[in-house]
Amino acid sequence: MSENLLDIRDLKVSYGRAQVVHGISLTMKAGSIVTVIGANGAGKTTLLNAIMGVVPSQGEIYFDGAPVPLTLEGRVAAGVCLVPERRELFGSMTVEDNVELGGFLRTGAERAETRAQVYGRFPRLAERRKQLAGTLSGGERQMLALARALMSRPRLLLLDEPSLGLAPLIVADILRIVSELRQTGVSILLVEQNARAALEIADEGYLVELGEVRRSGRAADLAVDPALMESYLGNSGGH
Numbered sequence: 001m002s003e004n005l006l007d008i009r010d011l012k013v014s015y016g017r018a019q020v021v022h023g024i025s026l027t028m029k030a031g032s033i034v035t036v037i038g039a040n041g042a043g044k045t046t047l048l049n050a051i052m053g054v055v056p057s058q059g060e061i062y063f064d065g066a067p068v069p070l071t072l073e074g075r076v077a078a079g080v081c082l083v084p085e086r087r088e089l090f091g092s093m094t095v096e097d098n099v100e101l102g103g104f105l106r107t108g109a110e111r112a113e114t115r116a117q118v119y120g121r122f123p124r125l126a127e128r129r130k131q132l133a134g135t136l137s138g139g140e141r142q143m144l145a146l147a148r149a150l151m152s153r154p155r156l157l158l159l160d161e162p163s164l165g166l167a168p169l170i171v172a173d174i175l176r177i178v179s180e181l182r183q184t185g186v187s188i189l190l191v192e193q194n195a196r197a198a199l200e201i202a203d204e205g206y207l208v209e210l211g212e213v214r215r216s217g218r219a220a221d222l223a224v225d226p227a228l229m230e231s232y233l234g235n236s237g238g239h
């Protein structure tokens with residue numbers, strides 16, 4: 001069988017009569033980080049939502065060699081997990097309670113073990129277990145969103161702009177954490193507008209424009225692609 005964890009063929013998404021994803025194909029090897037970059041409105045969030053099953057789509061999505069389950073619940077159970085752009089934390093609940101919500105599918109020893117791993121990875125959250133999520137800093141909130149997602153022991157993590165709204169130093173922190181998650185065996189589809197930073201930690205990249213893939217390839221190659229550099233990477237071309 002194929003070694004791809006995710007294999008998307010000719011995916012199309014419409015909102016009413018407006019088609020916004022025009023036949024995207026994308027593959028992901030197990031254990032890899034793939035980034036999708038592109039301007040506002042390109043269809044990146046829509047693509048993630050279609051993979052998660054929260055918006056209907058046409059085309060084929062294979063997960064681990066088989067058609068992905070049809071329903072959102074089926075996809076969650078299969079190990080697909082979306083961290084949306086609005087982190088959707090419960091601000092009036094504690095850090096700890098938000099983390100636990102991510103583990104609802106897990107029970108007993110497995111849950112305890114996962115919880116220990118998650119707090120081990122995010123010591124700042126461990127220190128703030130009893131603090132209300134609404135009082136966390138932006139970076140800590142993103143960590144909490146990741147921690148909650150990891151509690152479900154996902155196989156495929158869909159991250160929608162985890163660096164959004166964060167100061168540059170915190171962006172680097174968050175993306176370092178994302179790249180370290182690879183060691184846990186999770187595969188990551190990372191949507192970012194912060195193209196340079198995303199390409200630095202990704203194995204493969206896709207540039208999406210107006211709902212179509214404009215360019216794709218090894219992240220290291222895309223990071224030095226002159227056309228991409230112009231529009232998405234700033235004009236410095238590295239340092």
Ligand SMILES: Nc1ncnc2c1ncn2[C@@H]1O[C@H](COP(=O)(O)OP(=O)(O)OP(=O)(O)O)[C@@H](O)[C@H]1O
Nearest residue numbers: 015018020038039040041042043044045046047193
């Ligand atoms: N629920 C919706 N109903 C109608 N149109 C929508 C809906 N959600 C998104 N769109 C439109 O679909 C297109 C793609 O939007 P999408 O949010 O996927 O882009 P994006 O690449 O994630 O952008 P951004 O970088 O700003 O997050 C946009 O033109 C947007 O206006």
Ligand SMILES: [Mg+2]
Nearest residue numbers: 044045046085
């Ligand atoms: Mg978006």
